[in-house]
Amino acid sequence: MTLSQQLLMAYDQQLRTDAETPSAIAVEHLGPLRLVTFAAGSGFVTYQDLDGANALTIAQWVAEALAFYRSDPAIVRVEWKTRGHDHAPGLHRALLDNGFEPGETESIMIGPANALTVDVQLPTGVSLRRVAEERDIRAMSAMQDEVFGVDVSDGNADAILHRMALDDGMELWVAEHEGLIVSAGRLEPVPDTEFAGIWGGATRPEWRGQGIYRALTAARARAALTLGKRLIHSDSTEYSRPILERYGLLRVSTTTPYRWRR
Known part of the structure; x- marks a missing residue:
């Protein structure tokens, strides 16, 4: 078995469980599916595998899962998280x-945390820090919304604040220049596993290519190691994937979100 296969097996066994949705308000089950409800009217469908189901069964699960969320008027959006290595006949069409x-x-990226802990020269005037105050969190969330091309949402910030209130180990990190947040990301240590996730990485376009995201990643990797986590995982865009590959993380599979809005 190759290293990539070993890491993918660890991902499937350790992360595609309750560990994947630590901030869930509620979780229902439909066959192998986990129908998760988050704060701010958000649903999320995931699973460890599809139990070898055929296209007809998968189509029925999709329809039933959506009916479940439609029945709750508070749910305004649903994400179905697919993985490229799953055997899922007919899922795309359904x-x-x-x-x-x-x-x-x-890209699903996995690798050793210590490979990411390099020293990076930051641009003049840019500094990194961990944030926990509501004002900082709302500013961070607004910047991420802008970078990801979605409407700035109090709901997104509220969901992050809800997570922080749970005190489940999540850490929020930002890079600032003259009081303006120019890059941000979070670290999510996964209880009872070897993993910590690095998520939400976003950098303002005018600040890209200057090592800021790289430095923010290194800071989160160091924090992960202090928590006893030896593996880092991330779902990476084409902006961040090459950076993580250069420092030892492997692309073990892919993931594509499918989104429904009421």
Whole structure:
């Protein structure tokens, strides 16, 4: 078995469980599916595998899962998280037929945390820090919304604040220049596993290519190691994937979100 296969097996066994949704308000089960409800009217569908189901069964699960969320008027959006290495006949067509739209495919990256802990020269005037105050969190969330091309949402910030209130180990890190947040990301140590996740990495376009995201990643990797986590995982865009590959993380599979809105 190759290293990439070993890491993918660890991902499937350790992360595609309750560990994947630490901030869930509620979780229901439909066959192998986990129908997760988050704060701010958000649903999320995931699973460890699809139990070898055929296309007909998968199509039925998609329809039933959407009916579950439709029955709750508080749910305004649902994400179905697919993985490229899953055996899932007919899933793409079933999702489209039920009104889901595919998002950008990202790379599932995994590797040793200590490979990321390099020293990076930051641009003049840029500094890194961990944040926990509501004002900082709302500013960070607004910047991420802008970078990801979505409407700035109090709901997104509220969801992050809810997570912080749970005190489940999540850490928020930002890079600043003259009081303006120019890059941000979070670290999520996964209880009872070897993993910590690095998520939400976003850098303002005018600040890219200057090592800021790299430095923010290194800071989060060091924090992970202090918590006893030896592996880092991330779903990476094409902006961040090459950076993580250069420092030893491997692309073990892909993930594509399919989104439905009421």
